[in-house]
Amino acid sequence: MLRLLFVGDVYGKPGRRVLGTHLPAIRDAYDFIIVNGENAAGGFGLNRESAQAIFKAGAGCITLGNHTWNNKEVHTLFEDGRVIRPLNYPAGAPGAGYTTFTVGGERLTVVNLLGRVYMDPNVDNPFSLMEDLLTRPDLGTVFVDFHAEATSEKVAFARHFDGRVAAVIGTHTHVPTADTRLLPGGTAFQADAGMTGPYESIIGADPEGPIQRFLTGLPHRYVVAEGPAQLNAVAIDIQGGRATRIERVTHLEQ
Amino acid sequence: MLRLLFVGDVYGKPGRRVLGTHLPAIRDAYDFIIVNGENAAGGFGLNRESAQAIFKAGAGCITLGNHTWNNKEVHTLFEDGRVIRPLNYPAGAPGAGYTTFTVGGERLTVVNLLGRVYMDPNVDNPFSLMEDLLTRPDLGTVFVDFHAEATSEKVAFARHFDGRVAAVIGTHTHVPTADTRLLPGGTAFQADAGMTGPYESIIGADPEGPIQRFLTGLPHRYVVAEGPAQLNAVAIDIQGGRATRIERVTHLEQ
Amino acid sequence: MLRLLFVGDVYGKPGRRVLGTHLPAIRDAYDFIIVNGENAAGGFGLNRESAQAIFKAGAGCITLGNHTWNNKEVHTLFEDGRVIRPLNYPAGAPGAGYTTFTVGGERLTVVNLLGRVYMDPNVDNPFSLMEDLLTRPDLGTVFVDFHAEATSEKVAFARHFDGRVAAVIGTHTHVPTADTRLLPGGTAFQADAGMTGPYESIIGADPEGPIQRFLTGLPHRYVVAEGPAQLNAVAIDIQGGRATRIERVTHLEQ
Amino acid sequence: MLRLLFVGDVYGKPGRRVLGTHLPAIRDAYDFIIVNGENAAGGFGLNRESAQAIFKAGAGCITLGNHTWNNKEVHTLFEDGRVIRPLNYPAGAPGAGYTTFTVGGERLTVVNLLGRVYMDPNVDNPFSLMEDLLTRPDLGTVFVDFHAEATSEKVAFARHFDGRVAAVIGTHTHVPTADTRLLPGGTAFQADAGMTGPYESIIGADPEGPIQRFLTGLPHRYVVAEGPAQLNAVAIDIQGGRATRIERVTHLEQ
Ligand SMILES: [Fe+2]
Ligand SMILES: [Fe+2]
Ligand SMILES: [Fe+2]
Ligand SMILES: [Fe+2]
Ligand SMILES: [Fe+2]
Ligand SMILES: [Fe+2]
Ligand SMILES: [Fe+2]
Ligand SMILES: [Fe+2]
Secondary structure (H helix, E strand, C coil), X not given: CEEEEEECCEEHHHHHHHHHHHHHHHHHHCCEEEEECCECCCCCCCCHHHHHHHHHHCCCEEECCCCCCCCHHHHXXXXXXXXXXXXXXXXXXXXXXXXXXXXXXXEEEEEEEEXXXXXXXXXXCHHHHHHHHCCCCCCXXXXXXXXXXXXXXXXXXXXXXXXXXXXXXXXXXXXXXCCCEECCCCCEEECCCCCEEECCXXXXXXXXXXXHHHHHCCCCCCCECCCCEEEEEEEEEEECCEEEEEEEEEEECC | CEEEEEEXXXXXXXXXXXXXXXXXXXXXXXXXXXXXXXXXXXXXCCCHHHXXXXXHHCCCEEECCCCCCCCHHHHHCXXXXXXXXXXXXXXXXXXXXXXXXXXXXXXXXXXXXXXXXXXXXXXXXXXXXXXXXXXXXXXXXXXXXXXXXCHHHHXXXXXXXXXXXXXXXXXXXXXXXXXXXXXXXXXXXXXXXXXXXXXXXXXXXXXXXXXXXXXXXXXXXXXECCCCEEEEEEEEEEECCEEEEEEEEEEECC | CEEEEEECCXXXXXXXXXXXXXXXXXXXXXXXXEEECCECCCCCXXXXXXXXXXXXXXXXXEECCCCCCCCHHXXXXXXXXXXXXXXXXXXXXXXXXXXXXXXXXXXEEEEEEECCCCCCCCCCCHHHHHHHHCCCCCCCEEEEEEECCCHHHHHHHHHHCECCECEEEEECCCCCECCCEECCXXXXXXXXXXXXXXXXXXXXXXXXXXXXXXXHCCCCCCCECCCCEEEEEEEEEEECCEEEEEEEEEEECC | CEEEEEECCEEHHHHHHHHHHHHHHHHHHCCEEEEECCECCCCCCCCHHHHHHHHHHXXXXXXXXXXXXXXXXXXXXXXXXXXXXXXXXXXXXXXXXXXXXXECCEEEEEEEEECCCCCCCCCCCHHHHHHHHHCCCCCCEEEEEEECCCHHHHHHHHHHCECCEXXXXXXXXXXXXXXXXXXXXXCEEECCCCCEEECCCECCECCHHHHHHHHHCCCCCCCECCCCEEEEEEEEEEECCEEEEEEEEEEECC
């Protein structure tokens, strides 16, 4: 059996802090830990220091999202395949969109994909890319971090690949969803894992900036909120490439 | 104490069915039941028959959303104020955006609002409309169904009015969120209540239509999915206009 | 030399009428006439009768756009390759995205493509599709109807393929642009050809519907406007696969 | 008679240069010159130096758009009412959305408004704001710079206020349109004035950045393009508050 933990978008210093203190305390319960790090560097992208902190806390790999290219240091992090950017960029883009790891003698392929509804349309079709990827041999167990806005696209993706991948977990909205379940074909699914970051915030940012934005229509600076952080994650048990259990895991700093 | 139940978007016949069988079984536990009915008529809008079924099941009022005007019969349902459309339409639009009810001698005002991010921009600012509304006397306890796509807009709205309204519950994504909580000021919040409709579906529709849409880029007919339906709701206890408890309530047909 | 005429989106009956009366009067001045017909059937899509009327008026082929699938009869019109739908749909979609004609002994390939900015993101990248297409032999002179909303995407497309195709003419906004020119590499360009339809209208529709929509936020029926129609077209001279002249052609009914 | 010249979005140094050399040569032909300056400071916003250059060239006032707040120096430029930001921001926003000037003894009110379709939805309804504004006395001749993306919204706005304002000229797409005309009620209209900036560019930017963006999906730096600049403007004659003539004015540097 493969016991996976997937941790939702780590947001800034508070996100890295709760990850750094809590993940070591629970990591032994899992065979492999995947962390979405697209907001780790001050809310925008992933830099070298953040990546190191996430790996040190116990992550086996880091996935990304629409903020992939925000921090230029990301270009230096692709070498060993443990930092995975969305697969939807055309051939020639830096980095790779999936990596196959060996975990306790089993193969585990982690895939990162971007949705397109209400997001940048300028990336390739995630459905057909996934179809192509699944024709490759030796992927072993497949885990997908589907980074998307619209629930329709997330659910459609998971249902279309139900039974063909072990898990589809959504990211990007920074709010965990309560639709955690095994789909009929055996794929573990949750529309969004939620964020790992400041609890009293607007999707990670100090409330003042976004609220003034909505009230006045004028731009306002977004700063990472302070105070206790919450870790939002999903635990998945997999046997023979199929999920047998999925459960939300959460931890709030005192 | 006021015990409220808010039921997320009722979707088509399966949604009305699970509402009709399950709501009567639990209605006595609540003082007032609010049901979002924007998808009650075959997934699109609210007709007379659907409204009657929802009221018969125990609803005290029905809120709507971006599908408000899909079914023309909605124009005949506004008379007694129990069907509430989004407040964001300009003066002169049919119906009202809020109604004050008397529940066990207490006043309860139910408000329906549309967000604008990734939605129709052609409606008025929900933040300033809510500010204006709150200057009115005698609203009593205020409950808001904030029908919106983006989590940032939903959380920003709830935090801005935290402590000034009893509850802000989001709708529209058809997926319940697991961020159910009381905010620091005492407002009960959940970013989305989820949908009341077919369990094996893509936000209510039979999976085939949306999946083919994403695979081919061509339009495909959306039909209401069949099979067991799930009710998604949120229960809120309110004392003196402030929430004291919020909890997700769910029921899946056998 | 190849003298082409490209006629912008024919809109409803008024569009077909002005095409039917004016095109025969000028067709002899051109070697080949291409007509965008995506709004020919009452503003939405192309039906058999509209296609016949457009061909009868003198069109050698009909291109489409985001309204391609609005009228189901379009599926019966693809057989002989003279009705061309956007190339961006995945393999297996009905119809073809380009056709090579023989005009006075020369080869002429007409391509139809959809942009993605502010449009349906669920189609393939028009830039890479065009790159792939240009690797094919025997295309001869290449004409592209680039159906898109954003000027940035239209200009970027034309400049990227400048010198490799004879002409890129935009459609979709229904307003002709005054940027008509030969680009440095020799490609003829105009960001939008404009519409062929009712002159006193809002992009083809009777003003009342759209205006009420913007004023009230409520849906209003769009009906084809009445009164005199205007034909908007672009004439391009091509020699050896490169444009030598481009000029707007317009005609307003009395 | 009032002879107005409206100059489309001045883009960066090349835009300021062609304005500075050509506008003085033609300014005597006009009673008042309005210049959209939202891209004057390196493509993003308006700074003090750019504003001074535009006024020195002969502008009577400067209008803005969605880039209004990009450069912080704009906050210091609102004092005397000659720099006008979009009217759609809520009460309390810095600056004003219209200013009434006295030109040769006549009153001239210049209004700046943002459209909402495909743009920031977080601003107020331009249609109702304009209705409110028109109830004010002593506006005299009214000129509107309607800064918007969608042709449907631009044409709808102009037709709704046809006969009640002297001119509605669109901006924002950076491409001049060839629909220049007097509407039936006497309002002068052109959907977009086009840009005043580098001729060999993608809406002002060096082609390389936007093209790589569309090809790779990755962000690329936008830099102001070099080479000759083009001035795009619209001349309008007005008598007794109604337009009697409208014409495109263009000038390309050698
Ligand atoms: Fe994201
Ligand atoms: Fe994120
Ligand atoms: Fe809904
Ligand atoms: Fe909705
Ligand atoms: Fe069209
Ligand atoms: Fe179109
Ligand atoms: Fe601009
Ligand atoms: Fe703009």
